[in-house]
Amino acid sequence: SQQGEEDPQALSIQEGENATMNCSYKTSINNLQWYRQNSGRGLVHLILIRSNEREKHSGRLRVTLDTSKKSSSLLITASRAADTASYFCATDAKAAGNKLTFGGGTRVLVKP
C-alpha cells in the first residue's frame, strides 16, 4: 500500500471557492511535499513542509502538517480555473531512504 494517500480522490468546485485536500501517511517522515500535475504529464513542486513545522504558506496555498495524526492538508484559496489539476503529496519517510513516495493524488476541477 502507498505511504501517502490523498482524500478525496476527486473534487469539483466553483471558481472563487476554496479547495481542501488531505494526505495521510503511515510511517515517520522527514518532510512532506505537495506537487501539481497538469494533463497527466510533468509534476510541478508546490511546497515542502518539514516534520517540525505545523503550517506553511505560499501565495494562495496553505499547507498544514499534523505528525501526531500522520496527516497533511493542502488548501487552495480563491480557486481559479487554472488550478484545475491533480495534486499529489509525497513523503520522505525515515525508513524509505533517499526517495519520495507519492500518493494517488486528488483530481481537482475548478469550474468557471
Place this chain on the structure above:
Amino acid sequence: GAGVSQSPSNKVTEKGKDVELRCDPISGHTALYWYRQSLGQGLEFLIYFQGNSAPDKSGLPSDRFSAERTGGSVSTLTIQRTQQEDSAVYLCASSRRQFNTDTQYFGPGTRLTVL
C-alpha cells in the same frame, strides 16, 4: 537554463519489443529519478541515480527493466521484451543533490503504449 527533457514524448511498440527512454536532466543536477505512472494513478518510484551510480534500484518491477546514467548527465531506461502492463507514462526528475529537501524538477514524461 532548460528544464528536464525526455524523449520520445510518445512511444507505441509491439509486445515483446525492447524500448529505450531517454532523460536529459537539468545541467548540474547530481540526482536523477525515474518514476512510472499508470493511468489515473500516483507515481511509482523505479530507480534513482546519484551521479552515475544507482544506490536504490528497489522499484524496478522486474529484470526486464534496467537503467544507466553516463557522465553524470543523460540517463536511459530500457525495457526489454515489453508487456502490455508496461504501458504507462514514464517520468524523469532531477534535483541538485540527493537529499529529499531538494525540489525535484520533472520532465514532461514519455507515454509508452504496448500493443
